[in-house]
Amino acid sequence: MSPWVLYGATGYTGVLLAEEAARRGHRPLLAGRNPQKLRALGERLNLDWKAVPLEDAAGLRALLKGAGAVLHAAGPFVQTSSPMADACLDTGCSYLDITGELPVFQALFARDAAAKAKKIALIPGVGFDVVPSDCLAAWVAAKLPGADTLELALAVLGQPSAGTAKSALGMVPGGGWVRRDGALVPFPPGKGVHPVRFSHREALVVPAPIGDLVTAWHSTHIPNITVCLAMPSSLAKILRVAWPVGAVGLPLFNQLLGFPAFRSRLDAQLERRTAGPDAEKLKHGSAHLYARASMKGGAFAEGWLDTSDGYDLTRHAAISAVEQVLARRPEGALSPSQAFGVDFVLGVPGTSRRDSLG
Numbered sequence: 488m489s490p491w492v493l494y495g496a497t498g499y500t501g502v503l504l505a506e507e508a509a510r511r512g513h514r515p516l517l518a519g520r521n522p523q524k525l526r527a528l529g530e531r532l533n534l535d536w537k538a539v540p541l542e543d544a545a546g547l548r549a550l551l552k553g554a555g556a557v558l559h560a561a562g563p564f565v566q567t568s569s570p571m572a573d574a575c576l577d578t579g580c581s582y583l584d585i586t587g588e589l590p591v592f593q594a595l596f597a598r599d600a601a602a603k604a605k606k607i608a609l610i611p612g613v614g615f616d617v618v619p620s621d622c623l624a625a626w627v628a629a630k631l632p633g634a635d636t637l638e639l640a641l642a643v644l645g646q647p648s649a650g651t652a653k654s655a656l657g658m659v660p661g662g663g664w665v666r667r668d669g670a671l672v673p674f675p676p677g678k679g680v681h682p683v684r685f686s687h688r689e690a691l692v693v694p695a696p697i698g699d700l701v702t703a704w705h706s707t708h709i710p711n712i713t714v715c716l717a718m719p720s721s722l723a724k725i726l727r728v729a730w731p732v733g734a735v736g737l738p739l740f741n742q743l744l745g746f747p748a749f750r751s752r753l754d755a756q757l758e759r760r761t762a763g764p765d766a767e768k769l770k771h772g773s774a775h776l777y778a779r780a781s782m783k784g785g786a787f788a789e790g791w792l793d794t795s796d797g798y799d800l801t802r803h804a805a806i807s808a809v810e811q812v813l814a815r816r817p818e819g820a821l822s823p824s825q826a827f828g829v830d831f832v833l834g835v836p837g838t839s840r841r842d843s844l845g
């Protein structure tokens with residue numbers, strides 16, 4: 488197997504990925520920007536390491552030279568994805584990341600032709616965002632050819648890492664989005680609360696501007712897509728009546744986020760208060776997904792997918808994705824289901840899927 492690089496190896500998720508890679512007998516080159524943290528991790532796992540900041544364009548190209556793939560785990564990816572993708576396209580190294588950020592998917596899918604010309608793959612979202620949702624979306628879409636509407640809903644029972652919380656915060660100024668007639672259109676944040684029956688229970692969900700609005704479109708070509716997240720019922724009940732207040736308040740909050748001092752105080756709070764699940768929580772967390780493809784006339788196909796904690800899924804799916812890229816060498820900008828097939832997610836321990844046709 489060709490050599491590969493794990494960039495961002497010392498973050499909460501990066502360490503999980505490094506440990507999973509080592510457990511499977513891989514020897515990725517651990518990389519990131521902090522030499523002290525990299526040295527400690529490299530010594531613990533007996534793996535080589537190299538510190539290269541993303542701003543060092545020549546150093547990044549030297550890092551990737553001769554590597555078959557880089558698994559990029561340093562986020563928020565709106566800040567980190569583009570220098571790494573540039574270096575991949577220059578050196579002929581395939582790019583995978585664990586983003587869930589909508590603009591990152593848009594930017595990478597826009598580079599499809601460049602990736603094909605270089606015979607490399609650009610595969611964003613090989614973690615919890617978007618492996619299970621993308622595989623489920625493509626699976627229900629295949630059951631109803633000609634579907635014109637897709638609803639995806641995710642219920643995640645677990646706690647986020649600081650990096651995830653910061654990335655989610657970074658999406659707030661972008662506002663809400665849904666896909667209509669093939670195009671992304673703005674959607675008022677907090678509007679559209681409704682119940683969804685997940686396999687474990689019914690929950691209230693709200694439309695959210697997450698990466699599936701791009702990946703499900705590429706994977707299914709269904710023109711109308713809404714992606715929803717389950718939320719605590721207390722918050723959902725408030726949003727049901729109060730979303731117009733939130734929609735008016737959001738621009739004010741966005742203005743505050745635009746002040747670097749305010750944003751860095753919030754980031755520091757998140758770093759202090761959100762640690763990511765410990766080993767015990769990783770074992771017991773779970774996630775539940777629902778997808779419904781439908782068409783005019785009333786026909787529909789539904790699917791449910793239950794899986795492990797989001798970070799547990801991420802470590803399994805992302806390392807399996809690297810293995811597949813190195814073994815099969817897919818080309819172009821691809822969603823996980825396009826690159827690895829709709830059953831890829833079933834390889835993650837503790838994952839099951841069922842369907843129903845209307």
Ligand SMILES: NC(=O)c1ccc[n+]([C@@H]2O[C@H](COP(=O)([O-])OP(=O)(O)OC[C@H]3O[C@@H](n4cnc5c(N)ncnc54)[C@H](OP(=O)(O)O)[C@@H]3O)[C@@H](O)[C@H]2O)c1
Nearest residue numbers: 497498499500521561562563585614615616648650651654
């Ligand atoms: N798709 C999914 O389901 C999924 C799952 C897990 C995580 N994620 C995403 O993965 C990212 C990391 O999450 P995490 O839990 O590992 O967060 P974390 O613990 O905060 O780690 C972030 C890592 O990224 C590095 N980093 C940040 N900005 C950088 C930059 N400009 N240049 C170089 N390195 C940089 C940090 O380096 P320092 O240590 O030097 O600060 C750290 O190693 C987040 O965006 C998160 O949303 C997605």
